Structures are given as structure tokens and as C-alpha cells.
Amino acid sequence: MPPGRRAIPARRPSRFPRNQKRLGAPMTQELSGRKTARRSRRRSRVLIALGIVIALLATAVVVVVVSLPDDLTIGRLSQKSNIYATAGDGTPTLLASFYDQNRVEVSSDAISQYVKDAATSGEDPGFYDHGGINIMGTLTGAATTLFTGEVRGGSSITQQYVKNVLVQECEALSDDDERMSCYDTATETSPDRKLKEMSLAVGLEKKYSKDDILRQYLNITGFGGSVYGIEAAANYYYNTTAAALTLPQAASLVAIVNNPVKFQLDVPENPENGAANGYAANKDRRDYILDEMLRLKKISAADHEAAIAAPIEPTITEPSTGCQTAGGSAFFCDLVLQTLRNDPAFGADADTRLANFRLGGYNVYTTLDLDLQTAALDTLAENVPTTYDDWDVGGVVTSVGVGSGRVLAMAQNKDYSQDPAVQATGANYTGINYNTDLGQGGSNGFQTGSTYKVFTLAEWLNQGNSLGDTASSWERSDWGEFEDSCNGPQDYGTDFAPSNDSSSDDDSYYSALESTIDSINTGYIGMAKELDLCNIRKTAEAFGVHRADGAALEQGASAVLGTNEIAPLTMAAAYAGIANNGVTCSPIVIDRITGPGGAELPAPQSTCAQSVSSEVAAAMTYAMQRVMTRGSGTPSYYDTEPEVPMIGKTGTTDENKDTWMAGASTKVATIAGVVNVSGAGEDQRETYFESGQAAKARHRMWPDMMSVANAKFGGDEFTEPPRDLVR
Known part of the structure; x- marks a missing residue:
């Protein structure tokens, strides 16, 4: 450079080629790359912070959890209870089931290994390795929720089980307000609740084996609606048992546990499940579980491929629930329920009985004999219509065992429903048991x-x-x-x-x-x-x-x-007392009860008392046998086959509004009648059903019943009365 001349700085080269606008494409790509890099650095910083938080939380949680109480008392699970009658061959036959939660508790060997592996693979892959808490999974979920707002889970199977147990404890409370308050506490989203849950999970792992915790988890967890436990889920969704579930079925059911509303199988039209395939959401979750089972080497590649290809095809099988499913025996079933709810033998007080009833798990074996019950239903259907113009017609049949008080049959001419909406559809429906007292079934009785x-x-x-x-x-x-x-x-x-x-x-x-x-x-x-x-x-x-x-x-x-x-059942028991040498036994409807686990529980007992002396009873039966062979009872006596010694008495009320046939052998007492339910109706002598005169329907029904009773139980001679009472 020549002396005295100032150096001219070189022009800074432009970041952009000549004639290129600053908003051109190359500029955008470069900026975009830089923004991506900045986002990546921020994400890294967040993840680092998240890791630090998780580590700190892990340390804090370990300290806190160790200091919390870890003893959890596991009570009875709410289960289904069953009511049985006795078939002709003596075997129990299911009448109806009732429950708050449809659950059947089963042992570990009654649960398919596919179910166990699907549960651990999908819900808690580290189940057999941790001490009750999936600490990193739980805290990662909590921290992710904290930093991103996205709700994440992470609870171990043991933690999930603890939460279910706490909820079940709430379900056992009889007071509605207490139950709801307990439920809110057991399910609230709070650090305190989570820490307590984790502490109890650690305590459980100290007391129970992993296999036992898994079994109890599978028995307690919800599978959508009122279906609880793997056995009830297998019954309901696939009409099979927990032991017989296939691999794709097992994975599909375990999928429901994650989100029962989203992954349920009994509402395929659920919008959350997708329009193209009603079970798309469940299939996605199922296939994820199958993938995890393969990754964890629980299943082979071939089994995995076959299961993935299997369509989801539930077979919804509605369980028997409530007395309405007992058909013509529904009114007897209703009496059984009333007995369980009201009898002190089932609990010390009303609250205890209600709590027992809500928890369920009972098998109730009743006195109902299906041979006699079938005869009662058939003869009523043949002889008394369910409805009749301008007449609230009722037909009743009740049989009681002599000397035992066991109610062997109970039927009426109406269809059972406790739903007012159903009752409003026709006079054939009622929730009132005509055979029993007001406190047992809503009836005020009938003139005898x-x-x-x-x-x-x-x-x-x-x-x-x-x-x-x-x-x-x-x-x-x-x-x-x-x-x-x-x-x-x-x-x-x-x-x-x-x-x-x-x-x-x-x-x-x-x-x-x-x-x-x-x-x-x-x-x-x-x-x-x-x-x-x-x-x-x-x-x-x-x-x-x-x-x-x-x-x-x-x-x-x-x-x-x-x-x-008076109730027909009351009169049947009284006539049984006459036939039993004057010893009357109160009617009972339950032979025995087993509780959860099969333990025998005390059942309501019949109480027997000497109503009159045996001599007086013998004189009564002497006269009442002659009613049958010579008097007003002959239409019933001579139509009964086989004939055995029988006593009886007829009854007709004013204007022939109600007609009765009452009687007994030494084995069975039966009441049959046609009544005006509301107290106003037709003169039965002037009224004809398809089977014949209404006033004589009693004499068609009673022999139908006693023919079956005599054939099955026989009958002995009645005791001869002293001469001074007959002279």
C-alpha cells in the first residue's frame, strides 16, 4: 500500500448471494435448522432437568415411603352370590345370581398362564424384579405430567392392587355418604395418596409372594361395567373360564384393564373404538401386549404371529342377575332375598346384613324342589290366566314339607318384576308375592x-x-x-x-x-x-x-x-302342623349357606312347637280325612294319583270372590287358590276360564300338585284318635 494512504477495509462478504432476497428458500432452511438445533438443546436441558427431578424425587420418595405405615389388611372381595334350587336328581340348580360386582374369585391354577404373562408384560414388565414399586416408571410418569401436562401412569401391579383393595374397602361400607367419601379419598390424584399407595405396596411384597399378589390382582381388577376379576370377565366376554382362555383372548381381556371404557368389548359402537372396526382400540392395545410378550420371550414368534392375526370376536354372555332371571320361581327367589336381608342369622343388625349382602360371595341352597315347583307352574299356567277382563285375578300354589317347614314350591299366576316401568306395561306383571306376608313380599294376604x-x-x-x-x-x-x-x-x-x-x-x-x-x-x-x-x-x-x-x-x-x-304360606305351614301330630314348624326357604371359600354359615332354622296335643291333632285329621273322602274336598282327593291318606278343607269367601283348597299328606301340605287381588272382582261360580269354572280351578290345581308330591314322597297313615274324641 502506498505511504500516506488509508487502508480501506475489505467489504464483509454478504451472507446472501447477489440479487437474492433475504426471505429466499436457502435462508429459510438455514434458520429452520438453527431453530431445530435450539429446540433440541432446550429438550436436552428439559430432559436433564427431568432426570435430576426424578433422581431427587426417587431419593425423597424412598425416604418418605420407608417412614410410612405399610400394613394393608386385605378383606373379602365383593363377589357374585348364587341362589340354588334342588333338581329331581338332588343336584343344585342355579335359580339366580345377584351382585354389586360380578366377580368369581378363583385360585391361581384356575387362571391361564397366558393371562398372567399378558398382565405382567402389558402392565408391569418388571413385576418379578422390583420390590413393589416401579420407582422410575412412577416418577417418570409424575415428572412428565408435571413438565408437559400429559398424564402418564407407571404404577406397578402391586400398586394397582393396593388401590383396588382400598376401593373395595369403601365398597363394603353400608352408609352411602361414608362409602362415597372413602372412594374419593382412595382415588384422589395427590402426592399423599400416591406415597401411601407405594408404602402399602412395599408392605404387601413383604407379606405375600409375587404369584399370590398377581392372583389377587387378577381377581380384584375391573374389566368394564360391573365385571370384576378375570373369571367373570372370561365368562362374560368369551363364555369360557379363566383357565381356558386362548392367547389372543387373554391379551384382549388384559387390554381392557388399562382403560375399561376405551377398550371394552361389549359396546363395539363406542366412538372411541373407531368407526371402521368396533374393536380397533382394543386390538391396538391387545397387539401391543402381544408384542411385549414376544419381546420378553413369554410366547414364541409363531404364537405371536397367529395371535396378532386372530380377529377379536367376543361372545357376550349376560350373567344371571336378580330374581327376574329365575322365571316362574322369581317370587320364591324374592322371598329368599328378603330372608337374607332381614333374618338375624345372616347378621347381627341391619347394617351388618346389608354389608354382607353387598360383599356377596355366598352360595345359598334353598328348599325349593324343582319337581314340585314345575308342577305348580304348569298347573297355574293351565288353570288360571295371568289377566282377566274386569278382574284382578290371582292364582297361588304353595307347598310345605310336613315336620320340616321347608317350602317346597311357591308360584303364582303373574310375571315377576320390581321395575315400575315394566309393571306399567301390563297387569300380568307384579313385584308382590301373593304367597307371603306384607313384610316378606308386599302382600296384605287374603281372606281364607x-x-x-x-x-x-x-x-x-x-x-x-x-x-x-x-x-x-x-x-x-x-x-x-x-x-x-x-x-x-x-x-x-x-x-x-x-x-x-x-x-x-x-x-x-x-x-x-x-x-x-x-x-x-x-x-x-x-x-x-x-x-x-x-x-x-x-x-x-x-x-x-x-x-x-x-x-x-x-x-x-x-x-x-x-x-x-292371611298369607297362603302361613296356612300351608299350619296345615302341615295338623298333619304332623299337632307340631307346627315355621316355614323356611334356605337349607344351607356357604360363604367365600366354601365355609358353612348358619342358616335360618325352622322352629317347631306343639300347637295342640297329639290326641287333638289325631281327632282333627280324622275329621279332615273325611272331608276328602265324603265331603267338600272329594274333587281334589279322587283326582290325586297315587292316593295316600290325605286331609283337607275347602274355603270360599263371600260372593265366591276367593276359593281355596288346603290339605296335606303326612309328608307335604299344599294350598291352592284363586283370588281377587284387589278385593273386587267376579263371582267365581259364574266365571269360566279356558280350563273350566273358576271356582273349581282349586280342585284342578291341588291334585296336580299332590300327585307329584305323593309319587315322590309317599304318605303314611294318620294317627288314630282316642275313642272319646270321636264318639
């Missing part, structure tokens, strides 16, 4: 007509009278005063004028035997006038007789003719 007269006969004999002794029996309008040691003398004046059936003679005096054979009203009022009305009531009560509505038995003179509303 002359079937009630046998209790006056019993008191007549109690007082030393014989069957041959007579009473003033002519029809009159003023019966005067009756003795009543409870309420004082009762004077009926001209307000009480019972009459006899047109078929009876109009004699002035009838013997007790004649009045019984021909069911003569005035003969029985004449007997009552010589007795104490209060004592007649007490004698009826000695046979277990009571009003269905819970009120005290009426004991006026008209009550002698059967004006009290």
Missing part, C-alpha cells in the same frame, strides 16, 4: 274362608268336646252373646246372620264332624258360641297363624268363618 274353621275345631277338641258332640246350628238373625275372655262378652244382636251354602241341609243341630265334612257355617258358629272367642284366636296363633299385614288376628264371631287376611 272356611279353611280357617279347623282352628275352631281344634279349640272345640281342646275343651274336651268330641267330634260327635253337636251344637245349635240353625240359621238365625240374632246369635246373641259370645264369650270373649280378652275383650269381654260380645253381643252381635241382629248384625250377624251367617247362612249356609245352598247344598247343605237346614238341620237344627250338627255334630262337629258333620259341620267339618260339609263345611257348615252355622254349625261352626254354634260351636264358637259354646267356646271362648279369645281362645279360638290363641289356638290359631299356636299353629303360627297371623295376619299378613302384621296386625293382631281378629277374633270376632265372623273370624271363625275366615275373614282374617
Whole structure:
């Protein structure tokens, strides 16, 4: 450079070629690369920070978890309970199941290995290696949620099991508010809850083997809706057992556990499952589990390939749930449920009984004999319609074992439903059990007509009278005063004028035997006038007789003719007591109960008491046998095959609104009747069903029932009464 001249700095070369705009493509690519690099550096810094946080959290969690209590008491799992009847060959037959949670707890050897491997591979690959906590998985999920807002899991199988156990403890609470508060605490998203869960998981791992924890996890976890546990899931989704599940079925069911709503198999139209394939979401999750099983060498490549190719084809099998699934035996089933809920033998108090009922896991073996029950259902269907114009018609049949109180059959002419919406669809539906008391099934009972007269006969004999002794029996309008040691003398004046059936003679005096054979009203009022009305009531009560509505038995003179509303089951038990030499046994519907694990539990027991002396009972059966062979019961007696010694009594209420046939062998007592449910209806002598006159339907049903009972159980001779009671 020449002296004295200033150096001219060289022009900085442009970053852009000449004539190229700054917003051109090469500029954009370079900037984009730099931005990507910056994002990559930021992500690295986040990941480094995330790692630091995880490490710090891991250290803190270990310290905190170790200091927390780790003892978890594992209670009973809520399970399905079953109600059984007895088939003709003596084997139990399922009537219905009921549950809050459809679950059947099974042992480890009853669960397919495919299920166990699918669960560990998909939910917790390190299950057999960690001490209860997948610490890095849990904290990675927590930190990811913290930094990115994306909710991530990471709980081990043991942790998931702990959470389910805590939820089950809530489910066992009988108080609704307490149960919901407990549930909110057990499922809240909070560090405290998570730390407690982790501590309890560590404690569990100290007490139980890995295989046992896995078994309990598979029994407790939810599989969508009310389906809980792998056995119920296999039953419901694939109509098979947990032991028989195939590889693709096992993986598909385990997939549901991850998100029961998203991956469920019983709602294929779920929008979350994809429109093209109703099970697309489940298949994606299933195939992921299959991939993990292959990676962890739980299955072979060939098995993996075949399972991936297998379509998802559930066979939804609805479980029997509720008494409505018991068909014609639903009303008996309902009585069983009422017994379980109300009987002290099932729990010390109402709360305990309700808690037991909610937890389930019971097998209840009832007294119902399906041979007799089938006969009851068939004869009702043939002889009494479910509905009839202008008449709320009811038909009932109940049979009770003599000497045991076991209810062998119980049926009525209606379809069972406790759903008001269903009941509104037709008069053929009802939730009321006509055979039982108000507190057992909602019925107020029915007037019994002359079937009630046998209790006056019993008191007549109690007082030393014989069957041959007579009473003033002519029809009159003023019966005067009756003795009543409870309420004082009762004077009926001209307000009480019972009459006899047109078929009876109009004699002035009838013997007790004649009045019984021909069911003569005035003969029985004449007997009552010589007795104490209060004592007649007490004698009826000695046979277990009571009003269905819970009120005290009426004991006026008209009550002698059967004006009290009484449940058919009550009358069947009373007639069984007469046939049992005067020893009445309260009706029972349960033979035995087993609890979770098969342990025998106390079942409600029949209580038996001597209602009248055996001599009095023998005289009663002497008269009631002749009702069957010579009197108003002959249509039922001579249509029963095979014939065995039988006792009986007919009953008809005012205007022929209700008609009854009650009787027994020495083995089985049966009540059959046609009634007006609402109290107003047709004169049965003027009404004809397809099977014949309505008033005679009782004489078609009763022999149908007793023919089956006699063929199955036989019948012995009744005890001969002392001569002085028959003279």
C-alpha cells in the first residue's frame, strides 16, 4: 500500500448471494435448522432437568415411603352370590345370581398362564424384579405430567392392587355418604395418596409372594361395567373360564384393564373404538401386549404371529342377575332375598346384613324342589290366566314339607318384576308375592274362608268336646252373646246372620264332624258360641297363624268363618302342623349357606312347637280325612294319583270372590287358590276360564300338585284318635 494512504477495509462478504432476497428458500432452511438445533438443546436441558427431578424425587420418595405405615389388611372381595334350587336328581340348580360386582374369585391354577404373562408384560414388565414399586416408571410418569401436562401412569401391579383393595374397602361400607367419601379419598390424584399407595405396596411384597399378589390382582381388577376379576370377565366376554382362555383372548381381556371404557368389548359402537372396526382400540392395545410378550420371550414368534392375526370376536354372555332371571320361581327367589336381608342369622343388625349382602360371595341352597315347583307352574299356567277382563285375578300354589317347614314350591299366576316401568306395561306383571306376608313380599294376604274353621275345631277338641258332640246350628238373625275372655262378652244382636251354602241341609243341630265334612257355617258358629272367642284366636296363633299385614288376628264371631287376611304360606305351614301330630314348624326357604371359600354359615332354622296335643291333632285329621273322602274336598282327593291318606278343607269367601283348597299328606301340605287381588272382582261360580269354572280351578290345581308330591314322597297313615274324641 502506498505511504500516506488509508487502508480501506475489505467489504464483509454478504451472507446472501447477489440479487437474492433475504426471505429466499436457502435462508429459510438455514434458520429452520438453527431453530431445530435450539429446540433440541432446550429438550436436552428439559430432559436433564427431568432426570435430576426424578433422581431427587426417587431419593425423597424412598425416604418418605420407608417412614410410612405399610400394613394393608386385605378383606373379602365383593363377589357374585348364587341362589340354588334342588333338581329331581338332588343336584343344585342355579335359580339366580345377584351382585354389586360380578366377580368369581378363583385360585391361581384356575387362571391361564397366558393371562398372567399378558398382565405382567402389558402392565408391569418388571413385576418379578422390583420390590413393589416401579420407582422410575412412577416418577417418570409424575415428572412428565408435571413438565408437559400429559398424564402418564407407571404404577406397578402391586400398586394397582393396593388401590383396588382400598376401593373395595369403601365398597363394603353400608352408609352411602361414608362409602362415597372413602372412594374419593382412595382415588384422589395427590402426592399423599400416591406415597401411601407405594408404602402399602412395599408392605404387601413383604407379606405375600409375587404369584399370590398377581392372583389377587387378577381377581380384584375391573374389566368394564360391573365385571370384576378375570373369571367373570372370561365368562362374560368369551363364555369360557379363566383357565381356558386362548392367547389372543387373554391379551384382549388384559387390554381392557388399562382403560375399561376405551377398550371394552361389549359396546363395539363406542366412538372411541373407531368407526371402521368396533374393536380397533382394543386390538391396538391387545397387539401391543402381544408384542411385549414376544419381546420378553413369554410366547414364541409363531404364537405371536397367529395371535396378532386372530380377529377379536367376543361372545357376550349376560350373567344371571336378580330374581327376574329365575322365571316362574322369581317370587320364591324374592322371598329368599328378603330372608337374607332381614333374618338375624345372616347378621347381627341391619347394617351388618346389608354389608354382607353387598360383599356377596355366598352360595345359598334353598328348599325349593324343582319337581314340585314345575308342577305348580304348569298347573297355574293351565288353570288360571295371568289377566282377566274386569278382574284382578290371582292364582297361588304353595307347598310345605310336613315336620320340616321347608317350602317346597311357591308360584303364582303373574310375571315377576320390581321395575315400575315394566309393571306399567301390563297387569300380568307384579313385584308382590301373593304367597307371603306384607313384610316378606308386599302382600296384605287374603281372606281364607272356611279353611280357617279347623282352628275352631281344634279349640272345640281342646275343651274336651268330641267330634260327635253337636251344637245349635240353625240359621238365625240374632246369635246373641259370645264369650270373649280378652275383650269381654260380645253381643252381635241382629248384625250377624251367617247362612249356609245352598247344598247343605237346614238341620237344627250338627255334630262337629258333620259341620267339618260339609263345611257348615252355622254349625261352626254354634260351636264358637259354646267356646271362648279369645281362645279360638290363641289356638290359631299356636299353629303360627297371623295376619299378613302384621296386625293382631281378629277374633270376632265372623273370624271363625275366615275373614282374617292371611298369607297362603302361613296356612300351608299350619296345615302341615295338623298333619304332623299337632307340631307346627315355621316355614323356611334356605337349607344351607356357604360363604367365600366354601365355609358353612348358619342358616335360618325352622322352629317347631306343639300347637295342640297329639290326641287333638289325631281327632282333627280324622275329621279332615273325611272331608276328602265324603265331603267338600272329594274333587281334589279322587283326582290325586297315587292316593295316600290325605286331609283337607275347602274355603270360599263371600260372593265366591276367593276359593281355596288346603290339605296335606303326612309328608307335604299344599294350598291352592284363586283370588281377587284387589278385593273386587267376579263371582267365581259364574266365571269360566279356558280350563273350566273358576271356582273349581282349586280342585284342578291341588291334585296336580299332590300327585307329584305323593309319587315322590309317599304318605303314611294318620294317627288314630282316642275313642272319646270321636264318639
